[in-house]
Amino acid sequence: MKVCIAYPALNGKASPMLTQNRQFQWMSIGSYIYPLVPAYAATLLAEDGNNVLWHDGIAEQRTYEDFLRELESEKVDIVAFETKTPVVKYHWNIIDDIKERIPEIKTVLYGDHVTALPEETLLRSKTDFVLTGGDYDFSLRGLVRWLRDSSDSPPGGAWWRDDRGEIRSSGPFRLDSDLNSLPFIDRDLTKAHHYYEKWKKREPFRYTMVARDCQWGRCTFCSWTTTYNNFRTQKHTKLLDEVGHLIENYGVKEVFDDSGNFPTGKWTYDFCRGMIERGYSDEILFTCNMKFDLLVKHPDLIDLMVEAGFRKVKSGLESASQATLDMLDKNIKVEDIVEGCKMASRAGLDVQLTIMVGYPWETKSDAQRTVDLARELFDQGYAEMLQATVVIPYPGTPIYEMAQANGWFRFDPAEYERFDMTEPVLTTPDMTPDEVQNMSAQIYKNFLSPRFVVRNIKKIRSWEDISYLARGAVAVGGHIADFWKVRK
Ligand code: SF4
Structure with a gap:
């Protein structure tokens, strides 16, 4: 066929x-x-x-x-x-x-x-x-x-x-297929060279996905909880083999594993040791998504990750309000996120934080606290990258059901085309839709702070660093424009 x-x-x-x-x-x-x-x-x-x-x-x-x-x-x-x-x-x-x-x-x-x-x-x-x-x-x-x-x-x-x-x-979907039975992705057939992270540092850059999808899997806003109700991972040796395959066949110099949450515990220790033993840590930079409470529990792992070639971890801050994190069922304390950022950055790992505003219970001062915490982490150098969005309640997520039950929708939720982040979908207690959008844009404006600019200029060692900063500046400009173009 x-x-x-x-x-x-x-x-x-x-x-x-x-x-x-x-x-x-x-x-x-x-x-x-x-x-x-x-x-x-x-x-x-x-x-x-x-x-x-x-x-x-x-x-x-x-x-x-x-x-x-x-x-x-x-x-x-x-x-x-x-x-x-x-x-x-x-x-x-x-x-x-x-x-x-x-x-x-x-x-x-x-x-x-x-x-x-x-x-x-x-x-x-x-x-x-x-x-x-x-x-x-x-x-x-x-x-x-x-x-x-x-x-x-x-x-x-x-x-x-x-x-x-x-x-x-045919009945309910099943998630019992063995991920270890998967072949390596055919990256020629699927034109993998077209895809990249804006924040990649080196080329060639490729993605992997060793796990589906997240050990926690309960955050009420997370789309992955709709499609994955259990966590499975490939063996660590399979990812090591795939990294070797990417280096050997495509000369890859940077890999981002886009599993919702990278495996932790013994699996990660074994993977890191394998990266060092096989010499891949000298050849590639590695990035993954990881919840900070998992890092905070294993401080020695951070040093091993850096030795193994990890460049960056992406993690959800989501909000500076503990009440909001609890409402989202994030199962994490604000202090752990802050501590995780400090531990990772001091060890030499870059930290990228994802942040959201516009929760239906969030006041303007709550949102401002999130913006302020993001600025502080960024200014101190504890976070190297910030990614801001407005919370969107996609069908299938618990927050969508909560919005239905509580009448939180700003408009008829069947207007699906309006779930496109150009405006908030949910009401907030004391912010206008424009104010919510502007809060997101403010988070991106941290990239324009003199301290951040000076710190990054000081870090320039190569053409690679200059190109990285230039791409970052263009991308940030685009994000600010995306959120500034609020509803007309
Ligand atoms: S930790 Fe991340 S991937 Fe896991 S459920 Fe929460 S938002 Fe989704």
């Missing part, structure tokens, strides 16, 4: 940040995060004897017409793409358009929105199949096998319409 894994171009407000199914945002300066699960899907399907096309109209900056032409000229049998709340209506229209032009093609949607509301997509569009759950690499392979061989049964979590137009489902 010919299967196309796609991100069709979207003619929206700017460049859509859709991949990896976390927070969606239209960005003035595009951000192209590697969609790891779809990349695994392409790899598994090719390995299973299918002819696979990878079409990312967003990262490759191709047009929508290009996409339709490619489906037609390549005689694609199945086209599958990831969707998310703010763009699900775009995708319904695209699918209706495709079905109009190529009626015989089968269309598949996956992602957190359709996991939460699978029937809606079948009722409101001509989509043939919805795959729920986060293992849509395994489930897409299962679906293709079912359609191709008709002997197998459909994968768990699949939804479709039968010949009489009635909606059918």
Whole structure:
């Protein structure tokens, strides 16, 4: 079968940040995060004897017409793409358009929105199949096998319409596939060179995803809790082998593991020792997502991580208010986050903090405290990078249900296109929507502080550092513009 894994171009407000199914945002300066699960899907399907096309109209900056032409000229049998709340209506229209032009093609949607509301997509569009759950690499392979061989049964979590137009489902999605059985992603097929972190330091840069998705997995705002309800990881030796494969075959110099939360405990100690023993620590820089309470519990691990080539950890500050962290079920104390930042930065690890404003219980002074704490950590050099967003309650998350129960929505929540971070979705006690957006922009304005600028100029040692700072400055300008362009 010919299967196309796609991100069709979207003619929206700017460049859509859709991949990896976390927070969606239209960005003035595009951000192209590697969609790891779809990349695994392409790899598994090719390995299973299918002819696979990878079409990312967003990262490759191709047009929508290009996409339709490619489906037609390549005689694609199945086209599958990831969707998310703010763009699900775009995708319904695209699918209706495709079905109009190529009626015989089968269309598949996956992602957190359709996991939460699978029937809606079948009722409101001509989509043939919805795959729920986060293992849509395994489930897409299962679906293709079912359609191709008709002997197998459909994968768990699949939804479709039968010949009489009635909606059918194969039951709840399953997350019991063995991640150690996955091949290395085919990074040529999936054009991995198109994707990068704005904050990468070295090139070539590549992504990995050793785990799905987070040991904690309970934060009430987190989209990953909709698609993953358990935590699994590959063996540490498999990630070491993959790092070696990337160095040997692509000359990779920086890797970002984009698991929701990097494995911890003995696994990480073993991984770090392996990086040192195999000499990879001298060849690459490594970054991962990690909760600070896990670091604070293992102070000796930080030094080992630095020795193993770790450059940066990304972690959620979310708020300076303990009451907010508790409402979010973050299971962490503000002091632990601050202490984690200090420990990591003193050991030589860069810290990137993600921060949110606009919680429906958050007062202006709460939000200001968050902005102030972020500024303090940044000014002291305990955080090297800040990433700010407005809280968005995606369907399927506990905070979405809380918003429904408490009447927190500012508008009809069926207006999905307004969940695109250009305005708050939730009411706040004493902030206007513009004030919420401006709080986000203020966090980015910390990058303009003289102390930060001087500190970074002092750190310049090479052309690599200059290029890193220049890219950072452009990206920050884009973020400030994104949040400053508040509702008109
Ligand atoms: S720690 Fe991060 S990845 Fe894990 S549930 Fe919370 S927000 Fe999601």
